Amino acid sequence: MNLFALKEQLREAGILISFTGSFSHSIIEELGTAVKKYLENAEIQKTAMMDVFSVYIEAAQNVRNYSERRCQAGRTDNDASIVVIARRDTHYRIYAGNVVEEDDKADLGARLDRLAALDKAGLKTAYKEQLRRERAPDEGAGLGLIEMARRASAPLEYGFTPLPDGRAYFSLCIEI
Numbered sequence: 001m002n003l004f005a006l007k008e009q010l011r012e013a014g015i016l017i018s019f020t021g022s023f024s025h026s027i028i029e030e031l032g033t034a035v036k037k038y039l040e041n042a043e044i045q046k047t048a049m050m051d052v053f054s055v056y057i058e059a060a061q062n063v064r065n066y067s068e069r070r071c072q073a074g075r076t077d078n079d080a081s082i083v084v085i086a087r088r089d090t091h092y093r094i095y096a097g098n099v100v101e102e103d104d105k106a107d108l109g110a111r112l113d114r115l116a117a118l119d120k121a122g123l124k125t126a127y128k129e130q131l132r133r134e135r136a137p138d139e140g141a142g143l144g145l146i147e148m149a150r151r152a153s154a155p156l157e158y159g160f161t162p163l164p165d166g167r168a169y170f171s172l173c174i175e176i
Contacts, residue, residue: 023064059096
């Protein structure tokens with residue numbers, strides 16, 4: 001493998017940070033520290049820096065939480081997860097990807113489509129409603145996607161790539 005060529009491809013694509021593998025609390029924390037230091041040194045607006053950092057954390061936690069639920073169900077492919085931060089012109093993009101079960105695709109796609117249809121005021125209302133919603137004890141707060149959509153400068157982009165085993169690879173892009 002030619003690492004120099006790989007490094008150049010990453011640079012040309014605007015990729016600042018990329019991690020693929022198993023996301024643990026400690027890895028998310030360490031990468032978060034690196035992201036924060038990079039953004040501080042890049043001298044970008046404080047609000048943009050906080051948005052990029054917050055969206056990175058939300059995306060990494062979503063990947064980790066979904067992977068943990070799958071492990072509890074006996075399915076493991078933590079090494080298929082990825083989170084990337086890239087810069088394109090004046091925008092940052094956070095990409096996240098992981099394997100999802102076929103049964104989860106419809107619900108996830110519907111939630112993302114609903115969020116894409118909302119303006120900033122609608123996203124704020126959805127966030128407040130989700131905070132008040134009753135949940136089962138093992139259910140998360142469900143605020144991650146809403147929070148990412150609130151911080152994004154464009155609607156969230158997503159896609160599913162079919163896998164041979166009937167599952168799909170979920171890809172999400174958040175532009176700040």
